[in-house]
Amino acid sequence: MLTEEEKNAGLVGRIIPINIEEQMKTAYIDYSMSVIVSRALPDVRDGLKPVHRRILYDMSAELNLSSDKPTRKSARIVGDVLGKFHPHGDSSVYDAMVRLAQEWSMRYPLVDGQGNFGSMDGDSPAAMRYTEARMKKITDEVMADIEKETIDWTLNFDDTIPEPTVLPTKIPLLLVNGASGIAVGMATNMAPHNLCEVVDACCAYIDNPEIECEELLQYVKGPDFPTGGLIYGYDGVREALLTGRGRVMMRARTEIEHTASGRECIVITEIPYMVNKAEMIKKIADLINDKKIEGISYINDESDRNGLRIIIILKQDAVASVVLNTLYKNTPLQTSFAVNNIALVKGRPMLLNLRELIRHFVEHRHDVVVRRTRFDLRKAEERLHIVQGLLIAQDNIDEIVHIIRSSQTPDAAKERMMERFGLSDLQSAAIIDMRLRALTGLERGKLDAEREELEKRIAYFREVLASRDEQMRVIREELIEMKEKYGDERRTEIIYASEEFNPEDFYADEDMVITMSHMGYIKRTPLAEYRTQHRGGVGVKGSATRDEDFIEHIYVASMHATMMFFTEKGRCYWLKVYDIPEGTRSSKGRAIQNLI
Structure with missing residues (x-):
């Protein structure tokens, strides 16, 4: 038997002492770089993350599922991608493929799905053994010329099959479909845009490579979301296009209609991008139940295969514009999209503005056309x-x-x-x-x-x-051909002039009775609560006060009016009528020193 000292003596020279802090640092940096480069961020040239690129390449080259071929079981596609190119979870591949087929997620979907691929309500897609898929016609253009030595290749994870490092896409996918992903220490969130506008901007850049980013804004108006809706205000859009970062305010598209009984109702036909419709309706219903939003009597989702339609029926005395503004403020009917244009340029993450995104795409196309x-x-x-x-x-x-x-x-x-x-x-x-x-x-x-x-x-x-x-003429002609084949009308309307919410937007301009007692208690009561006394009537009580207090001042003023208050010392304060607390006829009101 060896002693403990003899055992330890034999190990000396074979054990390498490592500082745990250094080891943790290098291991974490390796991990984070792997996530950034090989998982979470899209390549600036084809706008795809590795998982999307592998799905499309497998569907095109390995399974021959072009747009004119019959669909194939999703499980077959996912299994093929897993076994050949993407050794990760099957759900990660299937979820990525499902998103490529969802018309409310992608401005120009790349996969043609058959079966249940989820819904705007956040419903899960059917299991991959039930659904089928193939490529969309537009995806044939993304894969075009891949067999003509136009791109660089690398070996897959077990060095048995070559896979493309980038696709030779004729369509600027990063701009038209956007991207989102969370890496380590950084994230990307890119908005989708309209193909016609992006192609026009690319052509303008080809005609004049010295063009300023500011000049490209006359071609690309702003994001164009698959769910339509409105962009409210242009400052955030402009900042996002010029710098690569900005906050775009999105609103649902609404109309005021009347029911058969003559009541006003708000009809929602388009909702902001990435908003879950079912959760939005639940949030509105919860606010109604909690009495945080007044004036709504009924909400119903009437969406069908013809399109989205949510109807909000108002109470008899509610003012539609006031209720709508309250909904915008408190629910996802108005939400913001934080643009953060980070993409991989030659394997390194970079923040890019509109001109740089177009420049990198045109350079990629130039390389493809020459090769x-x-x-x-x-x-x-x-x-x-x-x-x-x-x-x-x-x-x-x-x-x-x-x-x-x-x-x-x-x-x-x-x-x-x-x-x-x-x-x-x-x-x-x-x-x-x-x-x-x-x-x-x-x-x-x-x-x-x-x-x-x-x-x-x-x-x-x-x-x-x-x-x-x-070479540039060839690129330009091919871009214009893509625009003619797949271009469509803008879906998202931009409202250029926007203002912050004005408090007056939340109150109807009705007449109010303001009462103030001798001891300084003030309140407002709707004038409609006071009615004309008829013969023989005993009247209505206007206010309750303490025994020694009495009503000293009564004014009638509209809700949006401003009241001036003068103190004994000659100071003047002002207060909007809607800021005075509302009380019933019988309540005593609130002490004025608590308001001013």
Whole structure:
């Protein structure tokens, strides 16, 4: 048996002492960088996080689920993504795919879902074994030219399958669909925008790369949310577009209508982005039950497949504009969107304004177009080389047939053809693989036409590669094509002039009776509570006071009026009528020294 000292002696030199503080620091930094770069933040070029990129690539390349193919079970897609590219929880992949299909989450959805994919009320989607999915037509444009060496590739987690580091998207996804994500020590929250406006801004940048961010605001008016609604006030929008940070105030779209019985009702047809409809209705109902909002008698959700419709029926004496302003202040009918445009630029998180987002996208497209053109040029030159060999064979077909028939092996035939006609290895291989039908006159005409077409294409590709202006023209044309195919009208209306809530907005301008007693008790009572005394009436009691107190002043003033109060020492105070506490006819009111 070894003693304790002998055991310890054998370990010396094999144990490395490490400072725990240093170890924790390096481990945490490694973890945080992994979250920032490989999970939570989108790439500035294609606007996608790794999980979204892997889902779309798997649907496109591995499962061939383009928009014209039948849908496939979501569980199959999720399983494929997990096994090949994204070794994390299946719910994280499925939830990400579901969001790509939700029309109220994405301004331009990228996945075409079939089945229950959740709702605006926050309902969960059906389990992945029940739903099916495929790519949307717009997603074909996101994946276009991926096979033409347009992007860089990396190996997946077990080094068995290549996966794209970025997608060659023709659509500026980061701007049109936005993004949100919480990393370690930083977060991103980017608003969606209208495709037509973003394309116009990109074209303006291509035409003039020195354009100021301020000038781009005439093209991109502001965020355009999938749920519509209103943007109330422009200062936050402007700040967000110019600096990358800002607070955008969103409001529901409402209309005042009348019921069959003549009562006023507020109808909500669009709600702010990312607001849960069911929770919003519950919050309004709770405020009504707690008597925090007066004037509402009934609220009901009448939404159906034709669109959203929430109806709020008011009490007989309620003023619609006052109730609406109270709802805006106290419920998610008005909410803010805190813009924080942080995205990965060459693997590093950066805060970006509108011009920088457009610049990075255009540079990405420029890189894709140059690489695609080089690929197309190489393929066209390779094909032209073979076509020229086939034409030589056509011209000397009898001799070619003789060489092939008199050779022992295909390789010997190739060698003799290469010596006799100066052909390359590829050309002679193509001639040997040629079918007999290629000897007909019609095939000869086809080869001539193909050669002319290839020569034209090669000349065009060389022209594009020789000139940056020509490359930019190609990018511009493709962007305009995307706008024509997928562009639509703006959904979110911008109300440019906004004011902070004015307290007067919460009170109807009605006449009030203000009473003040000798001992300084003041109150306001609606004039409507006092009625004209008819013959034989005993009147109504106007106020209750202490035994030694009595009513000294009575005024009638409107709710929005201002009252002036003068003290014995010559000071003057002012108070809005709505700030004076309301009391019933029989209450004594409140001591004025508690108000002023």
